[in-house]
Amino acid sequence: MLYREAGQFKTTYAADQQLFPIRQDRIGVITLLLIAFIGVPLFASEYWFSAILIPFLIFFLAALGLNILTGYAGQLSLGSAAFMAVGAYAAYNFQLRIEGIPILISFLCGGLTAAAVGILFGLPSLRIKGFYLAVATLAAQFFIVWCLTKFPWLSNNSSSGVISTQQLIIFGHELKTPTEKYLLVLSIVVVLALAAKNLVRSSTGRAWMAVRDMDVAASVIGIRLMPTKLLAFAISSFYCGVAGALYAFCYLGSVEPDGFSLDMSFKILFMIIIGGVGSIMGSFLGAAFILLLPILLDVLLPFFAGLFGLPFSSATVSHIQILIFGALIMFFLIVEPHGLARLWQITKEKLRLWPFPH
């Protein structure tokens, strides 16, 4: 009986409406934050920061953005990477063109620009649903990348739209080491993840889910479909935009429009499918899974191949990766549409009863 809510009686509605109503969840989240902020910087290597942890956090943020739109508000989008591109290029341009603008404000403006573009491409959702909407967001994906390549002004006239991001200076201090960048990304992601959690447990989130589950009933209750859907597009794109800015400034340092490809949009979509549609935890698990699996396979596959004396090229490894991804995605779509987060939930429910089976 390690994990349970029995005995934790809520005597007020306030107590029942806390961010994490179950004590063990609270302890878990606080422990995780302590490890992330203090433990990890003490022990992780540079490689871990720049190749694994920073991209993981950034993709978690992007997946969270997509999950708000698709998982909570029920509007399928295939344009997440493009909205990341908008955030990245907008943040770059704010830095470039406004003298002395703080970097965090640039990130914020990058997010807001992405939100505005998101609203624009969300307009079709007022008329079309599901598959057709997905096609409309696909248009956003191609159109935005095309714009960034086509208009040299956006990349300060660099060839083929490549931008090299400016220095990261916060309160007069330049962030150079991977550890510092990691801490910056982590702080932003934690704040935005908490904000997302607050949004989805409030009436904003309930309106999104209502529109997702049954739009006629939602409107009869008094929910206006247009502002509700557009808000979801705006906030989702804001999250993707900030993720894009972080991707450019804190991860790669130099990006090109083609880097924000349809492949990347799909990658983010797979994160929420595998992690769990309509769950913040799901975005976290999905991002971890999709980013870590290839690394794991990179190590494991040649190892097993060596064991059996099979010849193994890196091309084979990446083919097998694709196979495994495909199989997993089918598995989750068919067997567990709520993804890893749901499996986690079931484990928790079991734990609640443990050691008694019933």
Add this chain to the structure above:
Amino acid sequence: MSKKIGDVILDLQNISLRFGGVKALTDISFDVREHEIRSIIGPNGAGKSSMLNVINGVYHPQDGKIFWHGQERRKMEPHMAAQQNIARTFQNIALFKGMSVLDNIMTGRITKMKSNFIEHALWFGRAKNEELEHRRKVEEVIDFLEIQHIRKTPVGRLPYGLQKRVELGRALAAEPSMLLLDEPMAGMNVEEKQDMCRFILDVNDQFGTTIVLIEHDMGVVMDISDRVVVLDYGKKIGDGLPDDVKNNEDVIRAYLGAGH
């Protein structure tokens, strides 16, 4: 019955509604008085649900006028009905499947919440207090409908009868002045029907809510209605007190013809 029935608050005049070639409603007039239980009956496909959809703005009739509290109503979108304190339940349960009972009922109060999404994100200002204040109201509804034990259950997991009850709860949470119920007792067993009847009568009695009810169970209709209107093939064939309607020749014929 000792309750006071008030003035006409909703007056429909010569309503006609077509879907392409299908005439769902033809030249129908009837009114609803404050605090009454007004039933709409008729065989399958008679146009009963369409009538409710016209009242709360989901369908827009091609002809006819609607007066709400004496004012002629312009074309109205569904969300505006909620602002005018009209709530409803659906013939096919229209709950939000992915949400808990509590959250479903909380959405019923959405028009009464004033805080915006920034306050929600920061859990700041009005957001937190509103959440508490409305939770208290929602708990009253939950107590009233005797569904305390399933508050946190996802509605998809509930049996049919309870889902219907939760849907009523979501409508009641809005504290409506008029409640439109589309076959709230369909598919229920006798016991569940009795409970539902009791809730409807209590709502009407305690809160003075005006109720427009569609129901196939004649026993129930004749028992609890103040006035009944009868539709058949989109036309009105009877209107009046339950006893008058029961003895109306056209009504008897329509029902026998439809095999009821």
